[in-house]
Amino acid sequence: MKKILLPALFALGLSSQAQMKADDVKTFTLKNGMKFLIVEDNSIPNANMYMFYKVGSRNEYQGITGLSHFFEHMMFNGAKKYGPKLFDQTMELNGGANNAYTTENVTVYTNWFPSAATEVIFDLEGDRIASLSIDPKMVESERGVVLSERSTGLENSPWEFLTQSVQATAFQEHPYHWPVIGYEDDMKNWKQADLERYFKTYYAPNNCVTVIAGNVKFDEMKRLAEKYIEQIPAQPEPPIVHTVEPAQTGERRITVQKDVATPYLYIAYKTPEARHEDFYALTILSDILSSGKSSRLYAAIVDKKQMATEISTSYGQSFDPTLFSFYAIASKGINELFLEKAIYEELEKIKKDGVTEKELQKIKNQKLMEFYGQIETINGKSNNIGTYEVFFGDYKKMFTAPDAYNKVSLDDVKRVAKKYFIKSARTVGVQKPSVED
Amino acid sequence: MKYIKQTLSIFLLLVLANNQVKAQGYQLPQYEKFTLQNGLTVYLVEQKEVPVISVSLIMPAGAIYDGAKSGLASLTATALKHGTKNFTKAKLEEELDFVGAYINTYASKESAGLSAKFASKDKTKMLALVKEVLLQPSFDAIEFEKEKKRLLANLEQQKESPRSIMPAYYDKFMYGSHVYGNIIQGKKSTVTALTLADVKAFYKQNYLPEGSAIALAGDFNSNEMKATITALLSGWKKGTAPQKNLAANPIPKTTSSRVLLINKDDARETTFYIGAPGISRNNPDYIAIDVVNTLFGGRFTSMLNDELRVNTGLTYGANSRFGTLKNAGTFTISTFTANKTTEPAIDKALEVLSKLHSNGIDEKGLTSAKNYVKGQFPPRYETAGQLSGLLTQMFWYNFDESFINNFEKNVDGLTLEKAKEIIAKYFPKDKLQFVMVGKSSEIKKLVEKYGTVTEVQIKEEIKN
Numbered sequence: 001m002k003k004i005l006l007p008a009l010f011a012l013g014l015s016s017q018a019q020m021k022a023d024d025v026k027t028f029t030l031k032n033g034m035k036f037l038i039v040e041d042n043s044i045p046n047a048n049m050y051m052f053y054k055v056g057s058r059n060e061y062q063g064i065t066g067l068s069h070f071f072e073h074m075m076f077n078g079a080k081k082y083g084p085k086l087f088d089q090t091m092e093l094n095g096g097a098n099n100a101y102t103t104e105n106v107t108v109y110t111n112w113f114p115s116a117a118t119e120v121i122f123d124l125e126g127d128r129i130a131s132l133s134i135d136p137k138m139v140e141s142e143r144g145v146v147l148s149e150r151s152t153g154l155e156n157s158p159w160e161f162l163t164q165s166v167q168a169t170a171f172q173e174h175p176y177h178w179p180v181i182g183y184e185d186d187m188k189n190w191k192q193a194d195l196e197r198y199f200k201t202y203y204a205p206n207n208c209v210t211v212i213a214g215n216v217k218f219d220e221m222k223r224l225a226e227k228y229i230e231q232i233p234a235q236p237e238p239p240i241v242h243t244v245e246p247a248q249t250g251e252r253r254i255t256v257q258k259d260v261a262t263p264y265l266y267i268a269y270k271t272p273e274a275r276h277e278d279f280y281a282l283t284i285l286s287d288i289l290s291s292g293k294s295s296r297l298y299a300a301i302v303d304k305k306q307m308a309t310e311i312s313t314s315y316g317q318s319f320d321p322t323l324f325s326f327y328a329i330a331s332k333g334i335n336e337l338f339l340e341k342a343i344y345e346e347l348e349k350i351k352k353d354g355v356t357e358k359e360l361q362k363i364k365n366q367k368l369m370e371f372y373g374q375i376e377t378i379n380g381k382s383n384n385i386g387t388y389e390v391f392f393g394d395y396k397k398m399f400t401a402p403d404a405y406n407k408v409s410l411d412d413v414k415r416v417a418k419k420y421f422i423k424s425a426r427t428v429g430v431q432k433p434s435v436e437d
Numbered sequence: 438m439k440y441i442k443q444t445l446s447i448f449l450l451l452v453l454a455n456n457q458v459k460a461q462g463y464q465l466p467q468y469e470k471f472t473l474q475n476g477l478t479v480y481l482v483e484q485k486e487v488p489v490i491s492v493s494l495i496m497p498a499g500a501i502y503d504g505a506k507s508g509l510a511s512l513t514a515t516a517l518k519h520g521t522k523n524f525t526k527a528k529l530e531e532e533l534d535f536v537g538a539y540i541n542t543y544a545s546k547e548s549a550g551l552s553a554k555f556a557s558k559d560k561t562k563m564l565a566l567v568k569e570v571l572l573q574p575s576f577d578a579i580e581f582e583k584e585k586k587r588l589l590a591n592l593e594q595q596k597e598s599p600r601s602i603m604p605a606y607y608d609k610f611m612y613g614s615h616v617y618g619n620i621i622q623g624k625k626s627t628v629t630a631l632t633l634a635d636v637k638a639f640y641k642q643n644y645l646p647e648g649s650a651i652a653l654a655g656d657f658n659s660n661e662m663k664a665t666i667t668a669l670l671s672g673w674k675k676g677t678a679p680q681k682n683l684a685a686n687p688i689p690k691t692t693s694s695r696v697l698l699i700n701k702d703d704a705r706e707t708t709f710y711i712g713a714p715g716i717s718r719n720n721p722d723y724i725a726i727d728v729v730n731t732l733f734g735g736r737f738t739s740m741l742n743d744e745l746r747v748n749t750g751l752t753y754g755a756n757s758r759f760g761t762l763k764n765a766g767t768f769t770i771s772t773f774t775a776n777k778t779t780e781p782a783i784d785k786a787l788e789v790l791s792k793l794h795s796n797g798i799d800e801k802g803l804t805s806a807k808n809y810v811k812g813q814f815p816p817r818y819e820t821a822g823q824l825s826g827l828l829t830q831m832f833w834y835n836f837d838e839s840f841i842n843n844f845e846k847n848v849d850g851l852t853l854e855k856a857k858e859i860i861a862k863y864f865p866k867d868k869l870q871f872v873m874v875g876k877s878s879e880i881k882k883l884v885e886k887y888g889t890v891t892e893v894q895i896k897e898e899i900k901n
Contacts, residue, residue, distance in 0.1 A: 019487060043486060044815035045463065073439060085747065088738045093805040095812020097736065100439040114812040144750025149438070151706050152753055152773055158597040259703055261593035292534035294527070303527075306583060309590040332590055362535045369537030369556060372487040376820045 020375045022399040025385060026218045030225055032234040033206025037395055038221050039213035039381050047115040047214025050382040051125065052390045055202035056105040057182075058175040058241050058320065064194050066182015069102040070146055071198050075109065076100075077138040080131035084138055087124055094120045104176055105319045106390060107202075112379065115215040119224055126228030129203060134195045143187065150181045158260055158431075159327065166266050166429035169254045170323055174245035204235035209389050211382040245270075245321060252427040255435050262309075263336035263432040267343065268323040270425040271315060274391040280404045281412040282324060282420065286315040287363045288355050288413065289326075289346070294362075296346050296355075297326075306331055307339045317391040323427075324420060336430050347421045354414035367405045374398075440737055440754060463815050463845070465838040468828065469659050473667060475675050476647030480828035481662050482654045484821045488557045490655035492567060493825035495833050498549035498643035501616035501683050506635055508623015510544035512588065513639045517542045517551075519580035521569035526580050529566065538563055540570055546608075546621060547684065547762055548833060549644070554822060557656040560665075568669050574640070581633045592625055596895050599701065599708040599773075599874035607710050607872045609899055610697050611767050613689040624898045645676040652828035655821035684764045688714070694869050694888030700877035701895045707779040707875035711786055713865030715759045715766035718834045722859060724847045726759055729859045731806040732798055733757055733789075734770060738805075744789050745772055751782045759863075763834065768865060779880045783871075783887065793864055797857055807848050814844070 020039070029035045056068050076098075078084035091098055096113030111121050153160045164179045171177040181187075212221055248270055258264075271282055289297050290313040297311045308328040315324045330339050374384045388398035397404075468482035500510045518540065520526040533539060538555035540563075551571060555563040595601045605620045612618035623631075651670070653662060691714065716726060727735070734741040734757025745755035755772035770790070774782035818824055831837060871887050873880075874895065884890060893900065 044819055046812075046815045076439065085738070085743075089805070092736060092738050092809045093801075095808040097809070097813055098439075102438070112813070112816060114815075117812070141748065141750035145746055145753055148706070148751070148753040148774065151775060155704065155706050155708070155773075156598045156600045158594070260597055262590065293530040294534040299527070302587075303583070306586065309587050309594070329590075329594065331586070358535070362537075365535060366537035369489070369554075372489050372556075376487050376489075377816065378819070379816065 020381065022396045025395055027395075028222055028225070030205065030230045032230055032232055033204075034225070034229055035209050035389075036221065036225055037209070037211045037385050037389060038216070038218050039211075039378070039385065040216060040218060041213055041378050041381065042215045044378070045115055045215050046378065047113060047118060047212060047216045048379055048382050049111045049113075049121055049125070050211045050386050051109040052209045052211070052386045053107045053109075053202060054105075054207050054390065055107050055198075055238070056103050057178060057180045058104050059202065059238065060175060060178070062178070063186060064190060065178045065186040066146070066180070067186075067190055067194055067198060068107055069180050069182065070142070070187070070190060071195065072100045072102045072107050072109075073142050073146060074134060074139070074195060075128055075132065075203075077142060078133050078135060079128040080133065081127045082124060083133075084135060087128065090120065090124060096121060102180055104180060105317075108386070110379075110383075118216055118220075122224040122228040126232070129205065129208075129229070130232045132199055132203070134192065134199070136192060139190075139192065139195070143190070146181070147184070147187055150184065150187065153181065158258065158264060159266070161258060162256055162264055162266050162429050162431040163325075165254055165256050166268050166427050167323070169252050169429070170248070170268050170270065170427040171245055174243050174320060175241065176245070176320065176322070200235060201238050204238075205229060205232050206234040207238060209386055211386040211389075213378040213382040213385070241320065248425045248427075251423050254427070254429045256429065256431045257433065257435045258431050259433050260431060262330045262332055262334070263339075263430055265326075265328045265330065265336050265339055266429040266431075267326040267340065268427045268429075269420050269422075270321060271324040271420050272321050273319055274317040275393065278416050278419070280401075281408045281416045282315050284360070284363050284405060284408050285350075285413050285416055286313045286324065287366060288350075288359050289313045291363065291366060296350070297343065300346055301328070301339070301342050305342060307334045307342050311343075317387065319391070336432065340428065347417065350414065350417045351421060354410050357410065360408070360410055360413065364405055368402055371402055463818070463841075465818070465827075465841045466824070468838075469663065471663065473646065473671050475671060475673050477670055477673060478650040478832055479663075479666050480650065480652035480825075480832070481657075481659045481666075482652070482824050482828065483657060483659055484654050484824060485656045488656045489821060490555060490557050490560055490563075490653060490657055491821040491825045492551070492553040492564075492651065492653050493822075493829045494551040494571070494651045495649060495829040496549045496644055497547070497648040497680055498639070499544050499547040500619040500621040501547055502639070502643055502680075503619050503623075505627070506631060507620050507627035508588070509631060509635055509639050510549060510643075511621050511623060512584065512628070512631055513636045514542045514544040514549045515584055515588075516576055516581055516636050517570050517574045519577045519584065520575040521566075522573035522575060523569060524566070526577060529570070532562070532566060536563070540567060542570065544621060546617060546619070550829075552822070552826075560657065564665065564669060571644075572670075572673055576633055576637055576640075578633055581636065585628060585631065588623070588628055589625060592622060592628065595622075599699075599704070602699075602895070603708060603710060603872065603874065605899060606697060606699060607712065607767075607769070609901075610695070610872055611691075611712055611714070611870060612765070614901075615686060615688045615765075616683045617688065617762060617765055620899060626898060642676075643680065645680070646670070646673040647675050648680065650829050650832035652825040652832075654825040654828070684762070688765050691868050691870060694867070694871070696871040696873070696884050696888045696890040698877055698881060698884060698890055698892045699872070699874045699895050700892055701874050702876065702878075704776065704874065704876040706773050706775050707782075707873055707880055708773040709771075709779075709783065709871060709873035709875075711770040711783070711790075712870045712872070713768050713868065715768040716761060716863060717764050717766055718761040719763070719836075720761075722863070723761075724844065725851050725855060725859050726863050728803070728806050728810055728848060728851055729798070729856055729864075730757055730759060731810055732802050733793055733864070736809055740789050740793065741770065741772070741786065745774075745782060745785055749781075749785065751778050751785065755786065768863070776876055776879050779875060780883045783884070787869075790864070793860055794866060797860060798853070800853055803851070803853055803856055807851065811845055811848055
């Protein structure tokens with residue numbers, strides 16, 4: 001029987017389990033600065049490798065927007081040993097699969113494979129990090145792919161255009177201003193030199209955290225990392241993103257036209273980054289507002305008042321100050337201004353009276369279930385360990401997160417609601433079919 | 438994102454794997470199976486990695502029993518959560534949310550389902566809730582009307598996303614008047630007409646233990662759980678008349694190539710499926726078909742994605758799949774492209790299909806596909822929820838663990854010669870069916886060459 005996860009869990013009446021704990025993560029750092037986090041887990045005969053590069057659309061500037069995401073695609077288009085197509089062909093021949101994603105903050109590469117193929121994966125990754133080749137012909141065909149990706153997002157997600165428009169309005173100077181996918185005209189004009197500079201600057205081993213979880217052994221992972229990755233030279237630290245978004249001094253509103261059945265409403269308040277002391281209280285506040293059908297907003301606005309068909313909130317991890325977002329779709333015949341007002345009424349209630357002890361306990365219970373979900377699979381382990389390491393500066397924070405949530409008090413929730421849900425710090429976007437009235 | 442991960446079959450992924458070097462294949466964990474006196478089949482499997490329990494329940498109450506009341510099965514499943522004997526809807530939601538648990542109820546084409554997940558320390562209370570939702574729903578009239586309104590709004594909203602409306606149009610086009618063409622979420626006209634009495638009658642008629650199964654996986658003791666479930670669900674009453682097997686009726690045959698063009702005036706791209714009749718879930722060649730489809734359109738380096746994405750940049754992704762039901766299925770090529778490249782993209786997809794027939798596949802490709810399906814298997818059955826889902830699928834499609842445990846052997850046994858037979862027998866050559874959402878004024882003329890075109894408007898209701 002292993003040690004219980006955290007003292008806080010005793011209060012919840014949990015029995016001790018053979019669960020994951022911080023000590024199960026073992027780390028080493030190569031001479032070139034790449035940090036590895038390893039979790040041995042033999043529950044299935046598979047393993048994964050998640051590589052977190054600290055580069056995203058916040059590292060771009062106007063004229064090259066979307067380049068981080070495009071670069072993510074180019075990482076699959078050939079290197080010195082494994083030429084065009086061979087990265088994917090070799091991985092699949094060995095039973096592996098992969099994907100990757102880019103956000104405003106990071107670019108993450110994910111490999112899933114039978115653990116016997118681990119060395120091949122190291123060889124593939126080592127090859128492309130050491131010597132990616134940026135073939136102009138591949139650049140052109142891949143450009144078509146990302147233009148199609150942009151188009152299919154706009155065609156199939158009715159939120160895409162609205163959220164991009166609000167983000168562009170809320171951030172006027174900071175690079176969160178533009179969408180990760182990029183501007184269409186920038187996408188058509190990325191230059192070879194931009195790509196080459198990006199690779200050298202951001203795809204340096206010292207700008208990456210690698211997580212491996214699954215049916216592997218720590219010593220073997222260290223040996224493979226030394227063999228395939230350690231000789232890749234470190235690079236100077238990438239330039240810091242120095243632009244700080246100036247304080248917002250008044251409400252901003254934007255309307256966009258799209259042929260939708262009923263209006264879409266997106267409200268965004270300026271809120272701080274993941275390492276800020278208010279992060280946990282704001283996360284709990286988001287859940288109190290919209291997690292589950294007993295949540296404040298769902299119960300009041302979708303269920304009782306029937307003013308919206310759906311409502312949700314989000315507040316995610318970021319390096320720089322970000323947005324606390326509200327999304328709602330108006331019910332038929334409901335004016336979006338009334339819907340907006342109904343949301344503010346709910347926020348005012350929390351600012352004035354706070355939330356209840358039971359609501360707070362509910363979210364803490366939900367957070368624990370969420371934690372179990374995160375450590376239930378080897379992929380969940382890698383993704384979350386890497387996320388905490390990159391966004392909070394230490395993977396151990398993943399294991400102290402339940403404790404950090406437990407420490408959030410009723411006063412904290414009320415305080416952050418009052419502090420951040422203020423009119424002058426919000427941006428409101430409306431999307432509807434007719435914008436002339 | 439690099440790629441949209443796709444599902445090879447909407448019901449169950451049969452891609453299993455072993456560790457390539459060690460000859461030790463993936464085996465289904467030990468489970469217990471028994472039948473209650475009322476005919477309900479129960480599966481239990483212990484899995485203690487985290488202190489949670491997952492529940493899956495499958496019942497013969499899917500959209501194929503809708504009759505003319507399209508959307509009835511789905512609305513009935515949703516209405517189960519509108520309150521029970523001892524809990525109002527609000528109280529039920531509060532109880533579940535408070536402990537971070539969920540109970541979902543839903544209908545699919547053939548079956549209805551309930552899935553739940555909760556901390557094992559809450560099992561007594563949560564299982565009691567599962568029972569109430571399942572056996573003692575109150576079918577509250579006010580909640581029913583609210584749900585209908587939300588559903589009607591949702592039906593309209595779906596039209597804002599071509600990808601979400603394609604499956605309903607496609608099934609109707611492929612299965613015609615057969616019950617497999619029934620539209621799960623319903624249509625505006627039929628949903629508007631649904632009454633609470635319809636829901637109650639549907640529930641009484643179709644939510645029966647004898648054709649159903651429940652599976653529990655997670656952190657519990659099987660002996661104790663056996664007693665708990667027996668006490669909890671033995672009171673579920675058997676039906677008085679056996680259900681008619683509506684799905685056994687023959688599927689109308691397609692005799693020529695047809696095109697269904699769903700006009701969307703503001704489309705910036707054409708979203709399209711190219712399809713043909715496929716296989717039912719119990720086809721003895723299921724595994725072999727899956728391996729061959731992996732090569733053709735089931736993974737990133739597949740023939741389709743390689744040609745339409747990697748070589749030509751026509752799309753972000755192209756794939757193919759066999760969607761299987763108990764008595765039939767479809768084969769579908771699926772992709773999308775800018776309005777102006779609609780014709781080259783369709784032509785290219787057809788060319789790749791034609792190449793599959795003319796050039797076949799080689800030994801290296803076959804080996805790679807085999808390794809891939811084996812290598813990607815174990816993560817699909819890693820969690821309690823995945824295991825309980827698998828067990829109810831075993832019940833529904835009538836297969837047992839030997840299918841899983843021998844999978845690796847069966848994959849390895851596929852020869853090049855057999856693969857050639859699979860291509861000739863199951864991958865279509867002609868009489869292809871095209872369903873596309875796009876801007877008619879720009880593409881209608883040029884898609885006429887693929888078959889007889891029927892044009893409908895996206896804002897109209899799907900026709901029978």
